Amino acid sequence: MPDPRAAVETDLLRPTFGTRLRRYFFTGLVLAAPLAITASVTWWFVTLVDGWVRPLVPAQFWPENYLPFPIPGFGVVIALVGLTLLGFFAANLVGRTLIDAGEAILNRMPVVRGLYKSVKQVFETIFSQSGTSFRKVGMVQFPQPGMWSIVFIAQEAAPEIADALPGEGQIGVFLPCSPNPTTGFFFYLPRSEVVELAITVEQAAKLVMSAGLIQPSEVARLGRHGHDEPVPAAPQAP
Known part of the structure; x- marks a missing residue:
């Protein structure tokens, strides 16, 4: 004959419908919230870069002129290609000479000089491969x-x-x-x-x-x- 006390203890340990429902909700929240936040931040960044870069590209090169739908991230691709080409250009002697001439002009501007040097030093420190800062x-x-x-x-x-x-x-x-x-x-x-x-x-x-x-x-x-x-x-x- 089954023990009635064991049956009562089993009923007490069994989660109620409300408990299971709350558990399912928080499980779904843990799975969906990181994905939603990541997608939102990524979309915001892509939209921001597109807004900066698209005005610099002639309208005849926009993909919307040849496709029936817009392509998000077009500005990001252009920015990556442009920065890579800029780094390649700065690596040779002619590019380095032009950059030095431009920096010499900036060094003659009282307010811009301090801002440019500070920002440049921060970026050089962060992206330096040989530095030990914050490593x-x-x-x-x-x-x-x-x-x-x-x-x-x-x-x-x-x-x-x-x-x-x-x-x-x-x-x-x-x-x-x-x-x-x-x-x-x-x-x-x-x-x-x-x-x-x-x-x-x-x-x-x-x-x-x-x-x-x-x-x-x-x-x-x-x-x-x-x-x-x-x-x-x-x-x-x-």
Whole structure:
């Protein structure tokens, strides 16, 4: 004879219709929301670049003149081709000479000179293949001793800055804010107070954006399409 108590416990553990419905809804939300946000951001970027580039292309070259429907991304393709040709042109002697002449003209403009140099230096630092800026991740004790925060390690302090700071081995770090890692604090501190981590900048950024919900091991595993990828352990604090 079946035990009535076991039947009652089974009924209590069985999810109700409302619980299952709520679970299905959140499962669909988790699947659809990233796709919708990614598609929206991609469409916004493509539309933005098309709006910038299309006025620069003669109307007779627009694909709408030969097809019954518009082709989104035409401006993006033109921009990629144009930037590639510009880089090829700048790689030879004639192009380099013309670019130097143009920069010499910009250097004579008081306001434009400072803006151009600052923006150029930022882009050269970000896209430099040999630089070390923001290619390492570490942790520092912030906002007080005993509390550790993720930082992106920049470069050693320039001599003009290092000479004005006490101690030796000063290094710049950027402490991102959660959930927006593009905002934060930049400061210098002794290298001995920075604990380097064996994770990538992308893994650290996802850790910050998710407020600690997406751990580096999960990022590595998802990057391998479901296969576990071991992440070396972080060094202990001195």
